[in-house]
Amino acid sequence: MAINRRTVIKGALATGVASQAFKIPAAVAQAGPIRIGFLTVKTGPLASGGLQMEQGVTLFFKERGNKLGNRAVELHTADTGGNPAQARTKTQELVERLNVHCLIGPLAAFEALAIDDYIRSTQTPILTVAGAEDITQRKANPWVVRPSATSAQTSHPLGDYAAKDLKFKRVATFGDDFAFGHECVAGFQRTFEDNGGKVVQKLFTPLNAPDYGTYISQLKPNLDAVFTAHAGSNGFKFIKQLREYGNKTQILGGFTPVDESLLQQMGDDALGAITGNWYSAQLEFLGNKKFVEGIQRDFKVDPGVYAAETYLCCEVLEQAVKDAGGKVEDKAAFMKALKTVKVPNTIRGPVSFDELGNVVGNSYIRKVEKKGGKYVNTVIKTYADVGQFWPYKQDEFLKNPVYSRDFPPSKNLEN
């Protein structure tokens, strides 16, 4: 726990008062540092992901000597507590009191949605890690870029892989009963069924369900696999309980359940699980090796996907600042730079963005293996240039309603 968590620069309290960012002429302000607001969760049940997010950001700016391009950086970290109303207040604080030039975060989709209109009205560029589909789709927010993935983006290739490469026919899906779970499952279901697979059972569990025993005992026999879209401690609990009930079914999953940060704790229970993700700590990119070493060195843990997300955000931000010539005060130009940025060598490989601000980049199929006494997510297949609509066409995709419990419709359920 020996982390230098206090990244907030306390002196800023004195400087920020009463001046509003957009009133300051760009030329004058450019002399000062770039102010970045970082929304994360440090308390409450969601803190696990939030603390990892902080690891990524902390490591990045430590490596860069607190600079982006040639401008100094002032990082302001805010704890949303995983609560939408508090996320909004903290965003207001960052924008109104501390006059940040851009935001990174927040963790959860419902937090991102709670500040959506505020971001629009204050025109604050934000690099988000939340998965909520429509932020970059039907209700696209022009001030958002998402370098990681939508909730379903990595489920699409996994569905494709399960149907074509693994030749799976019958799969049950299991997910947290909230938007992320619904969207994550829906993406898998769509590509899987479009390629001949059948989702024969769909179960959604309340977020606060203490025990999955009931649900697990309801799983159909003769499944080729069970797909899980549980996040955080729920994914952990689900996989442990599945094996506890002696269920040896192949596990498939979205990008949350067998995260590197939890993998060692899960032990053999997770072995063999195949998941779709835009990242793995095993990726051979030079930048990633440095990142993994850095996290292991500074925090004595393996980097999870949340740490990778914010580190990735910083990489994208850095390039965009360079592209914009350091002029983050000109919001429109800076936002344009963010959306048109191409970063060839991030920890997840090359990334660019579509016109809606969502990432186009590699998507990986990974398998949990044991290497040298350690559990790892080995990459077994790479889908290149996967965007949020892959493999569908944007306009056709957007004609459909947003992914939910009921869309795409489930035609193959067995009851």
Added chain:
Amino acid sequence: MTRWNAIWLAIVAALLIAVPTVIGNEFYVNMASQVLIYALFALSINMMLGYGGMVSLGHAGYLGLAGYACILLTINGFDQLSAAILALAFSTVMAGFFGMLSLRAPGLGFIMITLALGQIVWGIAYRANDLTGGDNGLRLPARPMPFGIDLNSAPRFYYFALAVVAVALFFIWRFSRSPFGASLMGARDQPRRMSMLGHNVWLIRWLTFVLAGFWGSVASLLFVYYNLFLSPHALGLQQSAEILLMAILGGASSLAGPIVGAAIITLVKNVISSYVERWNTLLGAIFVIVIIFMPYGLVPGCRELWRRIAQRRKPSASKAASEPAA
């Protein structure tokens, strides 16, 4: 009202009106608006808690009832005023129904029914995602424009909230000194005796439950107008507990207590938390320490402390004064 009270009131009113000009920064003005909103929540729950002795753990349910009703009506084409009135009416009627269920059981039973009802509202908000957007929540398109006044700037919204809360506070203040209020407090202390004196204790409690629900719903509308967003997180048990804790922390037996409690909890959550990483521990510690030293909350506790200090300063005078009155 004594002359001193009038002077105090004038000073406090002047201070409150001056808040936006004195503070200046939008963020803190918004913070003040939030304190006002939560103060109204705490004041409304305190009608039950302080005067009626009814501990409710489901008050955030009104956020769900009034809040979602208001947003849904607005989205479906109602103008802001009708939406607000209908939402308040709906929520108050539901309060009537909830009151009938909750008042079946006394004490812990009452707490548990209100908790369960709050959780059921939460569950519906969560599960009925076609209607409520589920976990993703719903957005209110815009703040209302009462009498054509645009409320989008922080100071204007602050004054709007201040006006609403002032009206509510005035009502609740009158309520606390009214014959009905006296009957309610009587029913809190000696329910059996009260009914033997001809008071319909059940009806007194139920009406209070409904009134508290009404003002809770008004606070809910302010919450929604302020945030322009509502999701199930805002109406969970956590939120209900927070509202209850505000009233207890400040002192349920006083009118100012809930306001003080609301200010402390809101500020620790939203402002202190930027400087103190373990703000949850701090909040918990405040609860424990306050109750150990001031078992009935901050405002009554401070009043008592003040009285003692004053007594020590001029022992002879106060002794004489306390003999006949006390």
Added chain:
Amino acid sequence: MTAPALEIAGLNKRFGGLPATKNVSLTVMPGERRLIIGPNGAGKTTLFNLVTGDLSADSGSVKLFGQELMGMRTPERVHRGLARTYQILTLFPREKLVHNVVLALLGLDKLRWNPWAVLTGHRHLYDQAREALAQVGLAASAERVVAETSYGERRRLELAMALAQKPKVLLLDEPLAGLSQGERQTVRELLGKVPRDVTIVMIEHDMDTALGFAERITLLHYGEVIVEGTRAEVVADRRTREVYLGD
């Protein structure tokens, strides 16, 4: 022929398997002073609770001036002219004496539903309350808080609250319990002054006072009416001596 002030017929109440009152019937005429006696556990207070509606009877009938009370809630019975005091003091200890009486007056006043008026602005309530306090000799203590008064004063406050309501039928549950000799005398005189348009039913153990006060006496034993009659009849009855006076 006027209807009896209080007419109880065939009243039954069981707690679990134990009968608390068994087929109790008694009739109290207007203006009468009735004493109810019986050993501990005879069901005297239970009988009061059944009459006031604190407890609901299993079967039987209670009529107040000919009007059936069964099925009515306590406050409705009170509004029809019933009042009582409690053996175990049931007051508002944190309030002033005058406020206690005001609450009693409010109970019968439409004003009690008003959430807007300022209570202390209604002087007539306070005047009436002070009057009631004066009636029991507590005029000087009106502004004191109950918790600071003596037991005897509280007993008298109980009485003042009941009397302030100007009831037609007043049930007194051991109004002398725990009082000193002097205080007993005060209360005794006070009861003597209650006008005859108030019918009084009293439970009391202090036989000196009780016998001096009552015109008719009912003896309860194990929830049953054993003896009823005039003072002399009951005292003379063999069964009275057996169950009550003999011990």
Added chain:
Amino acid sequence: MQWQFWIIQTLNSVAFGGLLFLLSSGFSLIFGLMRIPNLAHGAFFMLGAYFGYSLLARGGNFWLVALVAGLGVGLLGIALERFVLRQISGNEQGQVLVTLGVSFIIADICLLAWTGDPMPLPAPQALRRPLIIAGYAFPTYRLVVLVIALVAAVGLYFLMERTRIGAMIRAGVDDMEMARGVGIPVSRLFTLVFLLGSTLAGIGGVLGGPILNAYPGLDADMLPLALIVVILGGAGSLLGAFVGSFAVGFLYNFGIALAPDLAYFVLFLPMVLVLVFLPQGLFGRVQL
């Protein structure tokens, strides 16, 4: 619906009910005797799980760890009772505030001490292999937890019904003033009951660990369950807590198995109904 479904779900129900009994019997005892709604009970359960995790990671024997961790939590309970709750006895609102405050503190400190990551508690090696029943696998460990809960229930029954201490506790539950009057050392009894109740919560946390893991939010997930059990069964009665636990176990498992869409209401709706029609719970000894 196949018959295996009923068997497996019944086993799920009783196993979960057993765990709930370990969780809620302590809450019920404390509430019954002292009228304190100890809202820190969920946090005690979670703390037990975290203590258990750390002790197990140092290679402790599972059953010994459960006892030690439980007693650790029990000592904390005594501290809470002696130094805080005793100051404000009879002040119900104060008790609500303080116990919630303590649970805030515990949750926050757990986050600091054990990070936010879920921590698994390994079940004893011998119990990790699932049992095969009617062709279906069922986790052996859960059945063992059920057996422990039954043993605990019998033990508590003897303690309450057959010992002097139990008689004193029962007397206190029924009428505190009377108990004080006949010379029962009420103060020491309170401390003892608080120790017992908190220890049970702590042991429950360790035993629940291999099923639920230790994670931030476990407290908030479990506390409502304890409340529901106590409400359904009635406070202050061991039998009530016992029956309530299994009733909730069955309601929860069959509710969500048969009507998955009602998962959010499956516990709260029956609770409202019970309270509306039976305000004292099913076996209430104490006026709630």
